[in-house]
Structure formats: structure tokens, C-alpha cells
Amino acid sequence: MSIMNEIEKKVILIVDDSEPNRSLLRDMLYSKYSILEAIDGEDAIHQLEKKHDVIDLILLDVMMPKIDGFGVLEKMEAEGWIEDTPVVMISSDTSAKSINRGYALGSTDYISRPFNQNIVKRRVENTLLLFEKQKGLMDLVKEQVSEKEESNARMIRILSTVVEFRNGESGSHILQIRVITKILLDVLRHRHPEYLLTQVDVANIVTASALHDIGKICIPEGILNKPGKLTKEEFEVMKGHASKGEEILCDMEDDTSDAMFNYAKMICRWHHERFDGNGYPDGLVGEEIPIAAQIVALADVYDALVSERVYKPPFSHEEAFKMILNGECGSFNPDVIECLETEFPKIKKTILENSELKDQSLINPEMVSKDMIMRRNETLSNRTISLIEEERIKYQFLASLSTDALFDYDAKTDHLVFSGENREAFGLPDFVENLTQSSGGLGNDVQELVQELRYRIQETTPEKPFVNKQCKWKMADGSTAWCQVTARSLWHNDNTEDQSKLRGAIGKIININDEHQKLSHFQKLAMHDSLTKLLNPMTAQTMIKEDLEVNPDAIGVYIFFDVDDFKKINDNKGHNYGDLVLQYIASVLKKNTRSDDITARIGGDEFLIALRNIQDEHVIKKQVERIYQALLHSNDDYELSVSMGVAISPRDGKNYTTLVKHADLAMYAAKKNGKHGYQYYDSSMKEFD
């Protein structure tokens, strides 16, 4: 048996004066339970005093010396142990009389002799199970009741704080009333049982005391918070809060059996009554005033004295105490006054430590209710609507200033709205209904674009909501313009949703045609040789490298050539003529190459051609020959000839450097061969290196 099981084993106390009987029972039960033994009733009580909270069940013999089984049951009842520990009587005396006596004293069951192991085990097990379930249920009920009480109390605190705030009273007024009421009631209950107050009554009265001034909600604010003395008429209105409070509560709750509510009604109506009949509204005298109202009346007076009011500064606790005892605040029940006298130090101390009291509430009802009051002249929905309206006007204004087209897509309704001054120039309607189902009058291109954007927007996340796209846009006037479409997805940020949900998207379409043209112009400038408009060496190199990277095994032809005796041309005919020759060469190359071939001026009179995606060698020969022949030119005063070297990928190399180097070697070979010709690279050319 593991230690854990040993710990979890239930504990059974066997009480029997006969040793053989105890060992018999022990042997029957010890495998499943921890066994304690008591040799008689006295010993049993002695053991229970020490460890009643660890004993789960008692097997109790009836006939025993000193104290018998019934005596043990009586003691257990008196100590309250019987509530937590079930007792199974052991009886050889199966007369109904003694069994009934056992039941009457709280035993749960009995077993009779001779002991049958099965029956003993089963009785013990059943009793334990039953008790456990009962206890579980009781705990559950207790928990539910206290939960309900807690939420009731919380609602009442909120409600009363609303009243308190409107009354311009300090935030702790209600709390202090409750505290004073509680202290006075606790002592009154003990000292004067004749008032028949139970603990439940005390709890209900304390809770209800928070509502004592709820009727003030009906009093005009001018009177309620008037700094000076009230006129006679005003005071009459003010006095109305007592009966108004009771009316409010009567309207709120029909259930007249709710004790807390009944106390609240009494307290509201009669917390300004005085013991001598000089109070209001009914002028009740003495015991006619319910004790709950009497206590709260005193608590209210005490609190009012020690608190600051619009019409008076706070008095010290000692002053307040003296004023009440002197009858300056009307007469009170002597029993209640007596409670105040003895509990005065405690009340004073508790109120002065008031900050601690505040922390007792789980939520901050004060803040909640203040917030509610702040908004009382402006209902939540109106406030929301005005905020939305404000945003809408702002948005419209900014949209009208924009030369772009704006759009707003709502995923729930599937509607797409276009706006912005230039909406029509983009050929866009103002509204597309059921976007997923219909083209909504959008052109095919736009429809396609919309689908693409919708797809990309769905791929966004709340953290990365942006989508950008540049595309050619067919404008309403038939022209084509480069446009930039920028969109942002919108998400529900409602925390109650498991995941963020796409709500829709907003965005704009900007005409960037001018910028695009400028950009492409500058890009061209940057990429090309200014004289020949062929690619510059850097760009050619980048493009060839990229191409080789993408298609390392594709057949390509790399031709490197220069003009034979170009220096002579420059020297004899001048640089301008030389430039013209170079421009002429460029024009020849453009005519004799495909648009995706690369033609570049590498420097001076050196050129590089890269012919890509060549099918076979036969084509290469023809192509090289054609280019070579095209470049040869003669007129009256000048004959143009070139020397060309050709390298073929992947045969002669797979990277830019190797291929250009080999083409260069081949070109030198051509020159050595007497210029005016071309050579294909072969590995023997290394010797020229």
C-alpha cells in the first residue's frame, strides 16, 4: 500500500468495550480503511475531542461501561460533531426501541450481531458515500447562496452609490452607514435577545441599509444640493424622499417574502422617525418604529455629523457622539443609544480606517456608477451615433479633396462603395451590390483586379493589413494609365470573438501614370549607355547573371567584339565620326537581335551580345554569321570591320565571368588571325591568356 493511499484512506473509529469484537471489525475493515479503536464511550469522546475532524465514520457499540453509545451520541450532538461524522450503531440488541433511540440521537444506520463481513463492509461504504454526496451538495448550495448574496450586495452597492453621487455625498457614505449599522446590530443582538434578531436578519439589514436614501433620486437637484438652509417648503419636498424610497422599492419588487427587500422598504420609509414621535413621515413612536429603521436612523445621523456636507463642515467623532447623547439630533431608543455608547470606540476606529473598507468590494461600484451618472443626459446610443456622424463628415471632406478614387468594402453585406472626386475618371460606379455574385458593371479588367485584391486581402492579418498593387488601368476616356491600388483590411476587434474576423477593407486607387513614366525614364537612363542607347556594362552583367542563375543549362551565345582599328577612325576622322560609327553599330545590333537578347556597349569600341534561349548549334552559327555580316559595312571613305569572339554556354562556361573571358579570348584569337573575322572559343585558346 503506498503512502498516498494510506493518506487517502478514510478513518473509522470503532467503539466497543469488547476487545474480540473490535478486532473482528478491524479485521473486516482494515484493508480499505484506517482504523482507530476506543475501549468505551469515555475513550471515544476523548478521541473525538482531539481528532473529530479526521474521523470519517464511527462504529458505535451501545452497551458499554462508563458512558454508553447513547451518551456518546448525545455528546456528539452537543458538540456539533454529528453534522460531520456519521455514526453506525453496533447492536446485539435488535429491539426497535434502542435502534430508534439511536436514530433519534443522530445515528445514520445500525449493524447487528453476528457481524457479516459483507454487510458490515457495505453499510460502512454506503454510509460514507451518502455522507460525502450530502456534504458535496451542501457545499454546492452554500456556494450558490453566497454567490447570489455577493452579486445582490454588489448591485445594491452600485445602486446606492448612484444615489450617493447624485446627493453629492462623499464616496464612503453608504459604506459607513453599513459599517455602523453592522456594529450596532451585532451588539444589540447579543445584549437584547428580545429583538429576536438572527444573523441572517443582521446581514439583510446591513445590505438593506445601503438603500436608505434611494428616494432622494426623486428630489430636485437644486434642493438636494442646496448649500444654504432649506426653506420650509423645500424641506417639505426633501422630507418626501423617505416615502418615495419605499414607493420605488415597492414598484421594483412584487415578492413580499424577500426579507432583505422588506427591511429596505422599512428603512427607506422610517429612517427619519424618532423614538419620541417627532420624526417623519409618519410620526411613529417608540417600538412602532421597526428596530432595523431605528438602527439605520442612528447610523445615518452619526455619519451625517462626522461627514462634510454642502451646508456644514464635519464634526469630530467625539462631538458627534456628544451631540447624539444630548438629544440634539432627536431622540433614539435607549437600547440603541446604549449600543452606541459601548461601541463608540470601535465605530470611530473603523470609520477612520475607512480606506481599508473600500478595498473590500471586489469591483469598484463607485466608478461604475459615477460613469453611469456622467452619461445620464446622453444615452449611450445617441453618443455613439454622434461620434459616427462626426467621423463620417471628416471622411467625406477628406475624400472630396482627394484626386484618387476611394473604396470601402463591407464583407458582411458584400457591398463595394466607390467615392472620391476622380471616381468617374477611373470609370468606376459609386456602388457595387453583391460583389461576389455580380460584376456590378465593372469592366473585365477591374473585375479581375477586384478578385485578386479580395483574395490578397483575405490573406492579410490584423497585424499586416496592407495590400499594394501597381497595374495598368483603363481610364474612362479610353487612355491607359499606371495606377497604384492600396488597400487595408479591417477587422473586428471584439474581444469576445475567438479569432479576429475580417470586416471588410478600405483603400484608394491613385493615378501614378506621370510618376511611372518619369520613373521608367530615369530607370532607362540609368541602365543604358548614353551614346548608343545600348545597355551599360553594369546592367548587362546583372541581366546575364540573373539569366544564368535562372536557366543555368540553357544554351546561350556570348559575343564579344570590337571595331578593327577604331583608333585610326577617331584619329583620322575625328571623335564625332567615331561616335557615329558606334551609334551605327548599335542600330545594326538592335535590328539583328531579338528584344530579349542583351546588347551592351562595354566600353570604348567594345560590345557584348548575349543571345539567349537558343535551340541548337545550327541556329547559333547562322545567327552569329548574320550579325557579323550585318556589321560589315563600307562606304566611300571608310570600311567598317570587326573582330568577334564567341563563347557558348553551358559548353564554354556556366557563369558570366568565364563566358565573357572566353568570348574575349576568342576575340583575341580572331584579331591574331588578322582581324576582320570571328572565332568560336575552344579550350586551346588558354595559351593566349
Added chain:
Amino acid sequence: MNIERFYNLIGGDHKEVVETLGLPEELIETYLTKIYNDTTYDKLEEAIASKDYDTIEATAHTLKGNAVNLGLGNFGVSTSALVNCVRGNEYDKVDGLFESVKKDYQQIRLAYEETK
């Protein structure tokens, strides 16, 4: 100890005892040994001599409990009769009933000694 023979000698039902208790025979043997060594009977005998009826009732009750639990034949019946007689204040019958108790008790002791 031959428990079966023990029960046969005292007119008890060995099989029923074993079944009811649901415990191994070795344990039953230890209970019987405890009862054999127990002094409750001696206290009863003393109480009878001194006519201490409270002690007579208590000790006879204890013996009755043991007898019933262990199925000790007539011993349970005679002790029970003695207990009821004292509770009913029929003190004149006490001596006569004690004779039966004594006879049954001695039978148990003899049987125990013979079969142990």
C-alpha cells in the same frame, strides 16, 4: 487448531460461522483464543457471588456479544437469557440462568483445549 471439530463439539455450525464472518480460519482461531484467555467470565462469576447485578448485566452482555459474533452455540442463548433476566429485575432467576451459562462456557473451554 481444528476449528471444524471445535464447532462440532460445542454444537455450533462451523460452516455458517466462516461464511458469515468472511474471514480466514486463522483469524477465527485467534478470536477463540482471545475468548479462552478473556477474564470477562471470571468477572461475571464474581458478580454472581456478590449479587452485583450491574456488573452481571455488563459482563453477560459482553459475553453474549462475543458468543453471537463467533457463533458459539448455546452460549449466546444462555448469556442472552441472563442479560434479559437482570434487565427485567428478575433477580431470583439469575442463579439458575448462570448455571446454564457456566455449563456452556465450560463446554467451550473443554472443546477449545481438546482441539487446539
